[in-house]
Structures are given as C-alpha cells and as structure tokens.
Amino acid sequence: MSIATPTPEPSPDDITRGLAELERHLAAQPPTVAAPPPAPPASPVQAGGESKRVARLRAEVAEAHQLATLQDDDAPLLLDTAKVRKRRKAAHEAARLHELGQNPAMRAWQAARMRRLLVAAGMVALALALAWSTAGVQHFAADGAPAWSPSWVFAWLVEPFMSLALLVVVGARAYLATRGQPIESPTLVRIEWLFLGLTVGMNAWPYLPWSVPEGETFSLSRLVLHVLGPVVAVAVVTALPIILAAFTDLDHTRTQKADQGLTGLTYSANTHDPVRRTGAEPTALIERTRTLIAAGQLPATPSANKIQRALRCGMDDARAVRDALLAERLA
Numbered sequence: 001m002s003i004a005t006p007t008p009e010p011s012p013d014d015i016t017r018g019l020a021e022l023e024r025h026l027a028a029q030p031p032t033v034a035a036p037p038p039a040p041p042a043s044p045v046q047a048g049g050e051s052k053r054v055a056r057l058r059a060e061v062a063e064a065h066q067l068a069t070l071q072d073d074d075a076p077l078l079l080d081t082a083k084v085r086k087r088r089k090a091a092h093e094a095a096r097l098h099e100l101g102q103n104p105a106m107r108a109w110q111a112a113r114m115r116r117l118l119v120a121a122g123m124v125a126l127a128l129a130l131a132w133s134t135a136g137v138q139h140f141a142a143d144g145a146p147a148w149s150p151s152w153v154f155a156w157l158v159e160p161f162m163s164l165a166l167l168v169v170v171g172a173r174a175y176l177a178t179r180g181q182p183i184e185s186p187t188l189v190r191i192e193w194l195f196l197g198l199t200v201g202m203n204a205w206p207y208l209p210w211s212v213p214e215g216e217t218f219s220l221s222r223l224v225l226h227v228l229g230p231v232v233a234v235a236v237v238t239a240l241p242i243i244l245a246a247f248t249d250l251d252h253t254r255t256q257k258a259d260q261g262l263t264g265l266t267y268s269a270n271t272h273d274p275v276r277r278t279g280a281e282p283t284a285l286i287e288r289t290r291t292l293i294a295a296g297q298l299p300a301t302p303s304a305n306k307i308q309r310a311l312r313c314g315m316d317d318a319r320a321v322r323d324a325l326l327a328e329r330l331a
Helices: 012-028 052-070 082-101 104-132 134-142 150-178 186-207 220-248 256-260 281-294 304-311 315-330
Strands: none
Touching (some): 104 220, 186 220, 281 315, 304 315
C-alpha cells in the first residue's frame, strides 16, 4: 500500500511567473472585432422613390379631391332616365289627346260614337225585354190549350208580332232623333203605350190575386218576375228619345274651360323675399349668378341649392337659373 505524496504549495514566485506567461500569451493573440447589430428590414420602395403605402394613400387623396369637385356638378341630374322618358312620353301623349279632344270635330265624332253605342244598347235591351215577356204572353194567349195544339203554337206568335210593330215605331223615332229630326207625334206615342200596355197586361194577368187558380197561392215574386220584361221595355221606350234629344242639342264648339270660366293655376314661389317673382326676374337672377361666379362666390356650375341660398330666391327660380347656365355651357 502506497502512501500519496502531498503536492507542494506554489510559492509567490510561481504565481508571478504564471501571470506573466498568461499576459504574454494573450498579447500574442490577434484582436477579436465584435459583429455589428443586425440592421432593421428596409421597407419596400417603388421605382419612384415612394413606398406602396404612400402611393396608395396619395391615390386615395387624389380620388377624394376629384369626387369633391364633381359632386357639386348637377349635370347628371339633368339627364333623363328611361323611367323619366317613359313618363314624359306618356304625359306628352295625354296632353296631345286632351288637345285633340277639345277639337270640335273630335267632340262631334265622340258624341256620335257614344250615341250609336247607347242606341244599340237600348235596342238590344228592348229586344231582350220583349223576348223575356214572350213566355208570359204565350201562357196568357194559350189559355190552357194542350201542348203543341194549334192554339198553343200560335200563342207563341202573339208577342213577336207585337214586338216587331213596337220596334218599328221605336226604331224610327230613335233614328230620326239621331239626325236632328225627332218625331213629336202623339199618335206614335199612343201606339207605343198601347203595345206596351198589352204586353204588361198579358204578362201580369195570370198571376194577379184574383186570377190565381184554385189550390194555388198568390206569389208576388212570380208576378214581379213576369212583368219585369215589359217594365224594362217601357223604361227603354220612354228614356231613349229623351237621351237622343239631348245629344241633338249638344254644342261641340263649347269647351269646359269656356263654360266654367276656369283659369290656369298660379304658383307662389317658396322665397324669403317679400316681393313676388315676376316673369322678367329670372333674367336678372341669371345676371346676378354670373356675377357671383365671376367673383368666385359660386362654382362654375352651381347647383340649384347653392343658387337658392346665394340669391335667396325661390327654388323654381333657382332651377331655372341653373338650367339656363348649363345650357349656355353646353351650347
């Protein structure tokens, strides 16, 4: 078993020599240069020397200036859209039709057409009313005859020949009334009332209370239903000559405006000035607007609102001035 030999402690001279050798070693080594800190990343620059963000902001500002300049121009508002042109066309057509309707020849043509329509409708109503009463007259004229017997068949002819005779009288009076020559004959009037009275009587007689057969009860509705046709015929024969006489007395040269003395509507401008606008004042307003434009107080193409505020005039006058100035610029 070996015994470890203790290491002698260095002496002060040994420490001094060690430090001197370490200094010589460090002095012989080349100096170390510290690396510079990394530079921040450069922003992307366009070819013109501006970044994309600056260029984008510059374009946005330029666009805003252009929009601010153009939004005061009312020229787009003066253009007619498809809907406005459609309405203007319809209004123009309505005005032309109204003007044409005031022409005496057109008024006479309209009256003649309406008169023909009324006469045709009245004659159709009269024919249908007489045809309606044919069944009632046949029931009265047959007087209980067996079906398809000679009396029963000839009973169907009673109403038609009376109706044809009545239509001859009524048709003649109606036609001559349309020609301005109404027939005022008491004889024809009595003939009309005779035929109509016979028709009403023959339709109503079997259904009157004292004519109802035994075992049946009186029915007011049946009576009214059977006299309806003759009553309509009486109404048509009475009313048609009166209507045609009124058409004959029409004066097609008179208009509603002349009859009623109507005047055109007036309009008071919505202005703050105490003086009402006259017809010659828009010209003076145009001159004042030109002066304000030359002085720089109004833009070259001012809107109606700006003109109204600057001149303190009515909005209608402001629109007239705006349109006049725009027409001058476009001329």
